[in-house]
Amino acid sequence: MKRRNAAKFAAIAAASVLALTACDNPAGESGSETEGEESSDVRVGLAYDVGGRGDRSFNDSAYRGLERAAEELGVETRDFEPSDGEAESAKADRLATMAEEGFDVVIAVGFAYAESVESVAADYPDVHFAIVDSEIEGIDNVTSLVFAEEQASFLAGAAAALSTEEDHVGFIGGVETPLIQKFEAGFVQGVEHVDSDINIEIDYLSQPPDFSGFSDPAQGREAAQAQYDRGADVIYHAAGASGNGVLQAAEENDFLFVGVDSDQYENAEESQKPYVLTSAIKQVDVAVFEMIESVVEGDPQSGIQRFDLADGGVDYTKSNEELISPIEEELDGLKQQIIDGEIEVSSTP
Structure with missing residues (x-):
């Protein structure tokens, strides 16, 4: 299961007049x-x-x-x-x-x-x-x-299915809410559209009203390690900051990671970039x-x-050209079919 090598945007300032977590200074305000x-x-x-x-x-x-x-x-x-x-x-x-x-x-x-x-x-x-x-x-x-998170997630699932060497992929959600289930639903449909025989692992890190699943990288790493140990060699997360732990596990175990919301290839450490297959982004x-x-x-x-996909509000990223180039034409074809209504992506699992 070994792998070799696997937009825009910036930032401004911060904080709070309440008793909030500080960001840039002890008072928590900037x-x-x-x-x-x-x-x-x-x-x-x-x-x-x-x-x-x-x-x-x-x-x-x-x-x-x-x-x-x-x-x-x-x-x-x-x-x-x-x-x-x-x-x-x-x-x-x-x-x-x-x-x-x-x-x-x-x-x-x-x-x-x-x-x-x-x-x-x-x-x-x-x-x-x-x-x-x-x-x-x-x-x-x-x-x-x-x-339309489910549309971008469909493309993430298709990318995972086209890239897995073990016919075994995984999804890790931060908290099992209707919103995160949209990511799961799209991902599963994308995988199955490419190959319905691929095994799909699905795990959530916490259940409402516990929202810690979005802010626990250690738990994300543990869940990803468990999925890898069960055979998954491409793992997609919709888990917020916990996804940083999923990416850490990908680097440690040499499997492929699919990011979410932002282009996580661009945001990754240099040593992690080879493992980022793509990201399902929303603008x-x-x-x-x-x-x-x-x-x-x-x-x-x-x-x-x-x-949605039609107006560019969601998409998949192509930053890791080495991994995406071989499957880009097929992914772009699926993207156009969704835009044209030839493929309808459900927002529920």
Whole structure:
């Protein structure tokens, strides 16, 4: 099972006035007023999901969108870290604090904020709220940024099926929620579309209301090691920061890793890059930037904004040319079939 050798974006600043996990200083707060091509008096606050900034995945993608807005639009930005195992009230307090402090745009990263966004947004009708990965309808000042994760995951599954040497692959989800099941569903369909005889391992690191599965690299590494020991030689994760442990196991055991949300080849250590087959990405950074831009331009988004393969909102990455080039034509063909409606990808397992 030995292997040999297996987009954009950047970042800005940070933190909290509550008792939050510190990011850049002991007080847990930092910010930026970056002069871009133009300056703006719009203030933007962003609250991270479990795992926080530095997960090389979902949160980091949102962070890149925030930085781009600071650099190109000249908005003032601040980001806020969650605390491990925090109560729902802490999320609501964080959002309300941003609104009270005069932030014009408040962005909540992750479905875990859904209840808090609904309760807080109604109290601050002049603040533009956005939530990533949850659909909230009927509140005029709330924009939902949602993605067809199952479509990108289908391509991740097809890539795994085309690359496995053992006809045995794996999926590791952070927390078994409907959102993460979309990744599982797409991945399994992609694998089976290529070869229905391939064995598929499926493991989740935690169950709701325990969301530690998104922030535990050691557990991710252990789950990946177990799947490898059972025969899997390509493993896909949708586990946030826990995926860093999956990648560590890939390097240690010489199997292939499929990343999620961000291009994890670009974010990997040099020694890890040969093991990153591809990543199923969703352009959270683009969605965050466009939401902020709409407010700066005076025409704020609202309602549900959907992103899929057809509009480039989700995709698979080709950074590891050595591994992707031999299967790229087939993957691109499958991608076009999904866009054309010839392949329908279910969002449930």
